[in-house]
Every structure is written in C-alpha cells, then in structure tokens.
Amino acid sequence: MTFSLTTKLKGLDVTVKFPWKVGIVTFMAFPNATDAKSVKEALKTIADDGFFDEVEIPIYPDEIWNEIKDLLKEKEIIVGGALQPDILTNKLSIHTENEEERRKAIEYVKSKIDLAAKRGINVVALCSGSDPGLEKRDKERKLLIEALKEICSYAKERNVQILLEPFDRDYDRKLLIGPLIEAVDVVKEVRKEYSNVGVLWDLSHAPMLEEKPEDLKQYKEFIAHIHVGCAKREGDTFKDTHPTFYTPGAVNDVSDVARLFKVLYEIGYKGIVTLEIKPEPQQTSLEIINNAKGVFLRAFEIMVKGILT
Numbered sequence: 001m002t003f004s005l006t007t008k009l010k011g012l013d014v015t016v017k018f019p020w021k022v023g024i025v026t027f028m029a030f031p032n033a034t035d036a037k038s039v040k041e042a043l044k045t046i047a048d049d050g051f052f053d054e055v056e057i058p059i060y061p062d063e064i065w066n067e068i069k070d071l072l073k074e075k076e077i078i079v080g081g082a083l084q085p086d087i088l089t090n091k092l093s094i095h096t097e098n099e100e101e102r103r104k105a106i107e108y109v110k111s112k113i114d115l116a117a118k119r120g121i122n123v124v125a126l127c128s129g130s131d132p133g134l135e136k137r138d139k140e141r142k143l144l145i146e147a148l149k150e151i152c153s154y155a156k157e158r159n160v161q162i163l164l165e166p167f168d169r170d171y172d173r174k175l176l177i178g179p180l181i182e183a184v185d186v187v188k189e190v191r192k193e194y195s196n197v198g199v200l201w202d203l204s205h206a207p208m209l210e211e212k213p214e215d216l217k218q219y220k221e222f223i224a225h226i227h228v229g230c231a232k233r234e235g236d237t238f239k240d241t242h243p244t245f246y247t248p249g250a251v252n253d254v255s256d257v258a259r260l261f262k263v264l265y266e267i268g269y270k271g272i273v274t275l276e277i278k279p280e281p282q283q284t285s286l287e288i289i290n291n292a293k294g295v296f297l298r299a300f301e302i303m304v305k306g307i308l309t
Contacts, residue, residue, distance in 0.1 A: 226273045229276040
C-alpha cells in the first residue's frame with residue numbers, strides 16, 4: 001500500500017516509491033472512537049484508504065478486539081500496540097521509588113504484553129512515568145532500566161518487541177524520559193541483556209526537547225520506530241496535543257518532515273513511519289488525515305529532489 005511519487009527532473013518523469021511503510025495512530029486520529037462499533041468504523045476508514053500499512057491501537061478489551069480482529073486480518077494491516085495512553089491516563093510508573101506502585105505498573109504492562117502476544121501483536125510501545133525531579137532522576141532512571149529488563153525478558157518469551165518513546169520533560173507531559181540521548185542510554189543498558197527494545201522517536205516532541213531530525217544520525221542503531229506530527233505552541237509554552245500541520249499553533253511543518261525523511265534515508269532506516277495527529281474541535285478526522293497525507297507527499301517530493309539534484 002506504500003505510495004509512489006512521480007516528479008519531473010531535468011525534463012524526465014521520475015517515479016520513486018516511498019521507502020517505508022506508513023502507519024497511523026488510530027486513537028489520536030479518531031479520538032471519539034471508544035466503543036466497538038466506532039473503533040471498527042475508524043479502522044475500516046483507514047484500511048479502505050489505501051495509504052496506510054499499519055495502525056497503532058491500545059490493547060483493547062475483548063469486546064472491542066473481537067469486533068475488529070477479522071477486519072484487520074482481512075485487510076492485512078500491521079498492528080502495533082500502544083501502552084502510552086494507559087500509562088499517561090492512569091499515571092503509572094514502572095520506575096517509581098514506591099515499590100508497591102512500581103510492581104503494580106510492571107505487572108500491568110506485562111499483562112498487556114501477554115494479551116498483545118495472544119492476538120499476534122508483536123510490537124508494543126510504552127513511555128516512562130512522571131519525572132520525579134532532578135534529585136531523584138538518576139535513581140529512577142536505574143529503576144527504569146531494571147524494569148525494562150524484566151519487561152523485555154517477559155516480552156522476548158512471547159516474541160514481542162518493546163519501544164520506549166521519549167516525551168517532553170519541561171512543558172506538558174513532564175516525564176522522566178525525556179531527551180533522546182537519555183532514552184538511548186536506557187535502551188543501551190537494556191540491550192546488554194535483551195535485544196528486543198528500541199527507541200520510538202516522535203517529531204512532534206522534538207521542539208519541546210530542543211531536538212531536530214539530524215540528531216538521529218548518531219543513534220541510528222537504536223531508532224526502531226518513528227512518529228510524525230506537530231507540537232502545539234500556546235503562548236510561551238508547548239502542548240503535546242498533536243494538531244495536524246498548519247493548524248494554528250502547530251510548530252512542525254513540511255520542511256521538518258522533509259528533513260526527517262532525508263535523515264531516515266541517510267541512516268538506512270527500515271522501520272515504519274507513523275502519523276500521529278489529532279483533530280481540533282473544529283476539525284474532522286478525515287480532514288486532518290488528508291491534510292497530513294498531503295504533507296507526506298510534498299515532504300517526500302522535497303526529499304527526492306534534494307537527493308537527485
């Protein structure tokens with residue numbers, strides 16, 4: 001389903017296939033799809049679009065999963081599991097100093113991995129919990145490493161890969177991880193024992209972390225998944241609300257996406273590139289999806305012309 005681009009170059013029509021599979025974070029693009037019927041409708045809309053190879057969904061309860069599993073199988077859509085909404089909404093932390101709460105969070109994550117594996121979902125993304133502040137950061141980072149080792153051990157037995165997604169630490173989510181370099185350091189330590197873990201880097205978090213696509217070059221062996229979206233600027237601060245491109249306040253634009261595509265091409269990235277966008281109150285899901293698809297096409301054209309000229 002991956003798209004191709006035809007462009008003119010020195011009088012010739014050149015056709016180039018987009019080099020990565022394309023995904024979409026379904027629960028962001030369709031935030032009102034919360035019951036079995038509406039989730040199935042959202043997934044059918046995506047599957048029928050023809051643009052997307054992958055969907056990222058929460059580890060839904062059985063009543064929703066049983067409604068959508070046949071559709072996903074029929075359409076041959078890759079499914080990624082997302083635990084970030086559970087962790088953020090329930091304020092879970094697999095690295096808190098509170099041992100009871102830490103164990104509870106770790107066991108919750110393991111239970112979801114188990115469910116994902118039984119459903120044939122072999123990639124599960126998660127994030128860290130709240131940042132405890134500068135004084136406790138080092139200790140909780142060590143606890144995070146130990147927790148991820150336990151989780152990766154459990155996941156490896158079930159053929160599941162774990163993705164660690166860095167979030168902002170200063171503006172909105174305020175999580176422990178955090179800067180890309182710290183996410184890489186954590187994953188590097190876990191990989192000394194378990195290889196089934198990598199970093200999920202999100203373009204929309206880059207402005208809040210003072211990062212840029214070029215930063216990926218020095219960590220290419222750790223980048224396992226990519227999200228593409230926008231941070232939102234509100235006055236002197238940022239919000240992690242993922243507006244689509246060129247929505248008022250949206251920080252990232254087509255040039256940022258083109259730079260990201262160029263970097264991914266240069267580092268030989270082989271994973272999935274996933275859209276993560278959410279409608280504002282005055283927008284519809286189809287409106288923002290079509291907007292973002294246009295940005296993808298234009299950014300790819302900019303990348304291709306930059307490489308071939």
